[in-house]
Amino acid sequence: MPPRMVSERVRAAASEERALVEKYPVPNPRVAWRTLGDEVIIVRPDDSVLYALNPTGSFIWQHATGQHTLDQIVTALCQEFDTEADSAAAEAADFVRSLCEQGLLQVTEHPQESKPDG
Amino acid sequence: MQSIAARRKASLQSPVLSIASIPIHLKGREARLLDQLEKRYRNFLTTGPGTFEILLEPSEQESRAWEPVAVPKVSRRGQTWEFQLHQARAEFDGERQRAVLQGALSVFTFDSFLRIFLTLLLLERDGLVLHAATLRRSGSAHIFLGRSGAGKTTLSRLAPADQVLTDEISLLRLVQDEPRAYGSPFWGELAGHGADVELPLQAFYLLAKDRRTFIEPLRGADALTALCAHTLFFVPDRDSLQALLRVCARWVEAVPVSRLHFAPDETVWEVLANEGCGAPVVAAGPAAGA
Numbered sequence: 001m002p003p004r005m006v007s008e009r010v011r012a013a014a015s016e017e018r019a020l021v022e023k024y025p026v027p028n029p030r031v032a033w034r035t036l037g038d039e040v041i042i043v044r045p046d047d048s049v050l051y052a053l054n055p056t057g058s059f060i061w062q063h064a065t066g067q068h069t070l071d072q073i074v075t076a077l078c079q080e081f082d083t084e085a086d087s088a089a090a091e092a093a094d095f096v097r098s099l100c101e102q103g104l105l106q107v108t109e110h111p112q113e114s115k116p117d118g
Numbered sequence: 119m120q121s122i123a124a125r126r127k128a129s130l131q132s133p134v135l136s137i138a139s140i141p142i143h144l145k146g147r148e149a150r151l152l153d154q155l156e157k158r159y160r161n162f163l164t165t166g167p168g169t170f171e172i173l174l175e176p177s178e179q180e181s182r183a184w185e186p187v188a189v190p191k192v193s194r195r196g197q198t199w200e201f202q203l204h205q206a207r208a209e210f211d212g213e214r215q216r217a218v219l220q221g222a223l224s225v226f227t228f229d230s231f232l233r234i235f236l237t238l239l240l241l242e243r244d245g246l247v248l249h250a251a252t253l254r255r256s257g258s259a260h261i262f263l264g265r266s267g268a269g270k271t272t273l274s275r276l277a278p279a280d281q282v283l284t285d286e287i288s289l290l291r292l293v294q295d296e297p298r299a300y301g302s303p304f305w306g307e308l309a310g311h312g313a314d315v316e317l318p319l320q321a322f323y324l325l326a327k328d329r330r331t332f333i334e335p336l337r338g339a340d341a342l343t344a345l346c347a348h349t350l351f352f353v354p355d356r357d358s359l360q361a362l363l364r365v366c367a368r369w370v371e372a373v374p375v376s377r378l379h380f381a382p383d384e385t386v387w388e389v390l391a392n393e394g395c396g397a398p399v400v401a402a403g404p405a406a407g408a
Contacts, residue, residue, distance in 0.1 A: 032359030034367055039339035041346065043363060045354045050346055052339045 017093045021074065023107040025096050026066030031104050035062065042104055051104065056081060060092055064105060066112030070096055136164035136314055137232075138289040138300040140239050143168025148176050154225050162303050162314050170239065171216045172231075176223040190234055192352040199238060199353070203230055210235065233287065233304060234352050241358075244365050245291035247350040250322075252283035252299050259299030259317040260390070261288050262378065263348040264325035271307045272382050273325065284312060287350065290319060290369075297372045321374050323390075324348075328379035331389045341375035342366055 027033065033042040040058040042051040053061055059080060063073045074089045081088075099105040133156045135142045141164055144155055151174060156163065191202040197212035206221025208231055219231055237247045251262045251270040264270045274285035283299065286306030290299045297319040303312045324336065324344045336344055345366045353359075380386045 030356050032356050032363055034342075034360075034363040036342050036367055036370070037338040041339055041342050041363065043346070043359045045356060045359060048351065048354065048359070050343050052343050 017090060020093045020096060020107065021071040021089055022069055023109060024066050024068065024111050025060075025064035025070055025073070025105050025107050026112055027061070027064060028104055028106055033061070044103060046103070051102070056091075057095055060095060061099075061105075064096075066108060068111075070107075133159070134164050134166065134168045135159050135162050136166075137162050137236060137303060138240060138245060138291055139293075139316065140170065140236070140243075141166055141168045142170045142172060142232075144172050144174065146174030146176070148174060148223070151176060151223055151225075151228075155228055158225050158229070159303050161301070161311050164314075169215060172235070173216065173218045174223055174228070175218060175220045177221055190230060190352060192234060192354075194353055194355050194358065201231060201234060203227060203234075206231070208235075210238065229304070233350065236289065237350050237352060240289065240291060241351075241361055241365055243291050244368060245289070246345075246365060246369065248288040248290070248345075249286070249348045249350060250288040251285045252288040252302065253277050254281045254283060254317060255320075255387075255390070257317065258320035259283065260321050260323065261290070261299060261319065262323045262325050263344060265348070268325040269327050269380065269382070270325065273380065273386065274308055276382070276384055276386065279310075282308065282310065283315065283317075284310070292368060292372065295372070297369065319373055321376065322369075323376050323378035326377050326379045327382070329381055331378075331380045331383075331386050333389060334377040334379065336375045336377055341370045344375055344377070345369055 030045045031042055032045065033040055035058070038055045038058055040053040040061045042053070042061075043049070044051070056077065059077055060073055063076060070092060071089070074085065074092045077083070077092065078085050078088050096105055096107065100107060132146070132152055133144050135144065144152060146152060190204070193200050199210040199212070201208040201210070203221070204227060206219060206223060206227045208217055208219040210217040217235060219228065221227065233247065240247055248261065248263060249265055251264075251274050253260050253262065253274065262270055262273055271285045274282045284302035284305055285308040287302050287304035288299065289302050290297065292298070299317050299319040301313040301315040305312065322345065323333075346363065349362060349366065351358075351362055378386070378390075
């Protein structure tokens with residue numbers, strides 16, 4: 001692939017990530033979930049597929065109340081897990097994107113008024 | 119000797135089943151079907167009144183053997199549940215504690231309905247219906263979780279026949295916070311009839327065929343997902359799934375869960391007897407949701 005096309009892709013991905021971190025992730029209201037210890041278990045309603053999140057994924061999920069941007073969540077994540085902001089932001093964006101694709105999370109442009117009762 | 123039908127005609131009674139200590143009164147005008155069900159569940163009959171009632175309303179439609187068996191579907195509207203079954207449908211009114219089962223009814227159809235019905239009734243009682251074998255050892259029940267082919271029947275064949283409560287579908291309830299396992303009328307390859315018994319539940323084991331036998335304790339989310347993944351459950355709405363997660367979490371707190379790697383020989387009993395599977399997992403931190 002020509003170098004210019006690669007750099008355009010990288011820039012596009014970075015731009016997408018920047019857009020995502022400014023949004024407000026929130027669980028799909030049809031999803032059931034539960035915290036056990038520091039891990040979250042999610043059940044997707046349509047096919048009852050189970051998802052078990054690791055501690056960092058669980059942290060993001062628990063803070064995805066629709067009231068914090070992903071950027072704010074990443075800041076809290078870095079304080080909690082002593083990790084670097086850049087890599088944490090990229091991984092968190094991947095994680096949120098992946099959960100959105102699975103129908104578990106949604107992202108909104110504006111904050112939600114009340115916390116979901118998950 | 120008087121036939122069951124004649125006895126029923128004389129006494130004007132219809133069978134009351136007691137499954138996992140839940141009395142269910144079967145009613146209907148089709149004496150032949152009631153006879154068949156009475157024979158099918160003969161080890162689970164009781165004489166007391168039924169807390170729940172199932173009214174059987176067979177239609178004229180003939181059951182056709184070549185039709186594929188449809189996957190059952192359950193939907194919920196408030197306190198009413200609707201069941202779409204193979205050649206039949208049912209509606210359960212939770213407030214009146216009464217279900218009506220209609221269609222081309224057979225023992226098979228009723229059996230399918232009863233399994234699903236029990237998932238609802240047991241969940242309300244902090245209970246579960248599991249894809250699992252239940253075996254009795256030293257006065258306690260041990261539950262072996264596994265989907266088809268995981269080794270439930272293999273393991274059950276290694277146990278004395280009178281120690282097997284089921285090789286396919288296990289029933290359990292928390293009774294005053296005490297974990298209890300029950301005899302089950304639902305069996306797999308061993309095709310037993312089961313018995314109406316109740317035992318304290320000692321442990322869950324997630325079956326994993328292996329070259330040697332050993333026990334690997336599961337904790338927290340691993341234990342919860344192992345249990346949830348083997349739960350028989352059909353209602354996809356969020357509140358019901360949330361209730362399922364809540365009940366499964368209670369079980370994981372109450373009863374230890376382990377992965378049982380096992381080679382199909384009798385050493386499995388030695389390992390179970392010698393090693394146990396550790397202390398119950400206690401959930402730490404706040405629980406979300408229901």
